[in-house]
Amino acid sequence: MAKEQKSYHWTDVAADNIIRQKGDKETYTVASGITPSGVVHIGNFREIITVDLVKRALEKKGKKVRFIYSWDDYDVFRKVPKGMPKQEELKAQLRKAIVDVPDPYDSHESYAQHNQVAVEESVKRVGINPEYIYQHKMYRKGTYAKEIKIALEHTKEIKKIIDQYRENPLADDWLPIAVFSKKLGTDDVTELTWDGKWGVSYKLTDGTTETVDIRKDGNVKLKWRIDWPMRWMYENVDFEPGGKDHSTKGGSFDTGKQICKEVYGFEAPTYVMYDFIRIKGGGGKMSSSSGNVTTLTDVLEIYEPEVTRYLFAGTRPNREFAISFDVDVIAIYEEFDKVERVYYGEHKVNEKDTIKMSVAYELSYIGKIPKTIPYQPSFRHLTTLLQIYEFDIDKVIGYFEKELKNEHDKKRIRKRAECATNWVKKYAPDEFTFTIQKTSQVTLGKEEKEILHQLAKKLGEKEWTDKELHEEMYILCKNSEFPIKDFFKIAYNVLINKDQGPRLASFILEIGKERVVKLFKSV
8 A cells, every 4th residue: 555645745734734623524615815905916915825725735635625715895995005096086985895996097897806807817827716706796785694683793792802802992882894875885984873683874974874774785794803704604614824914813813713603603714824925125015005016917927837836835824935036036947947856756855855845846837747847948048048039039949949849848938938038128137138249349459359260260160069169268268378267258248248148158159150250250
């Protein structure tokens, strides 16, 4: 009998905990959600992918999994994020439900939908396809009427749970609900009262009063700390992670699990805390309201989808980490390629690391994993070739033609070349960027010209290997008593108008002898 693989990877540990805590079920529900109050950034995405990764771990154990994603678009629009167009028009919409705020870009039905669509489209690109629940629809249909009434009936108990963690207790007339007035559309109401059945009355800012029926009017909703546990019960949620802010003592998970059990008679989901994500070079926690955020789409410009998934699959959720756009990008691609080699048995590490890396690779992969290892084009090498070929991706793919075994290899190299192009153009430091000169931009002395002419002549004599050419350049310099450092400097200056560049011998061969000979002879 085959030895069962140990649970070294954090997703397997989480799946084991879910099964132990929730019982061995055929189907599990895993959940995530956010308020679309601004641009949904890569820090928010950590929650979505954490759930997706745990979903995959459960499926690996033969379980069926329902993955629900709640858009809390019936939350109040509290603050206009910086950088949004039509700032004054948006300020006029404050205190309304986010779903009722017009889209300042005039491209979607609402402000909420504009932010939602961006996420729904981008997560598909990394193989995530949850079932979306739009909370404004649920509330407005009266779906939660019974659950709202249960909360109102347990107002005293809910207050007691929340007050445990508050310096100042909630007001005597506090209720676990919020209301969007029918007349003005805002939640700015006072003198909120409940009649003990289905009726709720309140006073508007214009002095008038309204009375509504929880079952029919759809404008009464539970406050966040009650809404979250209510939905755990309603959707029968087995697993949901939460951010560091929700996970503090007395935070919304602490109070939520008590409300869930004492008010709704349901055990809270198995929980994992995830930490914040920084952008390397950026300061502090990302915030949608600040307007300066990095989205999943931004990350996918630089990291191919599997590598993007690996950033999260290869890192425990409770670890803070930074997503890099600097030279670390090269190291991350190299790390991913190493993990892929470990998975295919082409790179040996100890048993524990083999299991962890192999699981991380499986979780990173989108679609069916090939039986043989895909071709691994070096990201660093691609950045050089792309600049040599003036970012003509088809020419770069042509360079690797003999190495590409199948359509998968061709698809990967195209995607990686697109990412490398974006990196060079947007983020690469100056020492990584260059342009092959059409004509030399430097003036050289007689000896300098002579040694380049000698090298040009040598280049035309035979087909050189990288190693042979490297050695030949040293021999030339030695025979001419020309300082090797100076030789490299003038060669780079003639080729790319810089004092240094990629490894010279291989660089010359990749540029192509004809182009190099022409440049060297022209000085």
